[in-house]
Amino acid sequence: MRLLFLGDVVGRxxxxxxxxxxxxxxxxLDADFVVVNGENSAGGxxxxxxxxxxxxxxxxxxxxxxNHVWDQREALVFIERTPSLLRPINFPxxxxxxxxxxxxxxxxxxxxxxxxxxxxxxxxxEDPFAALSRELEACPLGGGADAIVVDFHAEATSEKQAMGHxxxxxxxxxxxxxxxxxxxxxxVLAEGTGYMTDVGMCGDYDSVIGMDxxxxxxxxxxxxxxxxxxxxxxxxxxxxxxxxxxxxxxLAKRIxxxxxxxxxxxxxxxx
Numbered sequence: 579m580r581l582l583f584l585g586d587v588v589g590r591x592x593x594x595x596x597x598x599x600x601x602x603x604x605x606x607l608d609a610d611f612v613v614v615n616g617e618n619s620a621g622g623x624x625x626x627x628x629x630x631x632x633x634x635x636x637x638x639x640x641x642x643x644x645n646h647v648w649d650q651r652e653a654l655v656f657i658e659r660t661p662s663l664l665r666p667i668n669f670p671x672x673x674x675x676x677x678x679x680x681x682x683x684x685x686x687x688x689x690x691x692x693x694x695x696x697x698x699x700x701x702x703x704e705d706p707f708a709a710l711s712r713e714l715e716a717c718p719l720g721g722g723a724d725a726i727v728v729d730f731h732a733e734a735t736s737e738k739q740a741m742g743h744x745x746x747x748x749x750x751x752x753x754x755x756x757x758x759x760x761x762x763x764x765x766v767l768a769e770g771t772g773y774m775t776d777v778g779m780c781g782d783y784d785s786v787i788g789m790d791x792x793x794x795x796x797x798x799x800x801x802x803x804x805x806x807x808x809x810x811x812x813x814x815x816x817x818x819x820x821x822x823x824x825x826x827x828x829l830a831k832r833i834x835x836x837x838x839x840x841x842x843x844x845x846x847x848x849x
Contacts, residue, residue: 589809696732
């Protein structure tokens with residue numbers, strides 16, 4: 579089975595490249611299941627119901643989020659009726675929505691998707707390691723699920739790498755999101771889990787992590803905010819990762835980055 583994951587969609591330019599390119603890309607890569615992180619898709623902050631619908635219509639099966647999930651207040655309401663939208667699983671009990679879901683892939687396989695958020699330099703939520711362990715015990719790879727994808731939305735590379743090794747052999751793919759810069763460490767870990775520290779963003783890379791350069795630069799130089807952050811609106815790059823799993827075990831056989839358009843060098847799997 580082939581699983582495609584696309585990184586954080588940032589603003590209008592990020593939405594446009596995903597909507598424009600994902601349908602053909604899914605077909606070209608023969609992806610059975612697609613996950614897209616959409617937490618920055620509404621003007622750089624949060625997600626709306628309409629935007630969620632656009633991403634699903636473009637070919638996403640599930641949309642994950644992170645620390646900006648509630649920036650658009652409507653998300654508190656529509657997430658309850660939208661099984662294909664996930665928020666981090668380690669929010670406190672009683673938080674609207676869900677942090678994990680079991681979905682059917684195009685080939686009929688059962689795919690468990692889990693969204694979790696790190697603690698280092700982030701909001702103080704519940705322990706993501708314990709939350710993920712509980713979920714995987716309830717729906718293990720090869721038992722309740724044929725494949726498992728984990729979106730670990732975290733700031734620290736060390737915490738992301740620790741999570742990858744913690745879940746090695748228990749998930750098909752563990753991918754980091756949030757920092758918006760693709761790392762070069764895509765690999766299959768020792769026990770068979772596909773891993774990448776950060777998948778990058780779908781947005782304009784002529785920016786500061788997807789935001790128009792002027793205000794971030796001004797704040798670094800003067801330490802004084804003088805306006806709000808606005809998404810950069812230039813040519814966007816689509817950034818993601820593709821993993822192919824073994825049908826019998828659900829573990830990764832191979833993994834490759836996916837980049838199209840914009841300012842980054844383009845790359846697609848050669849398999």
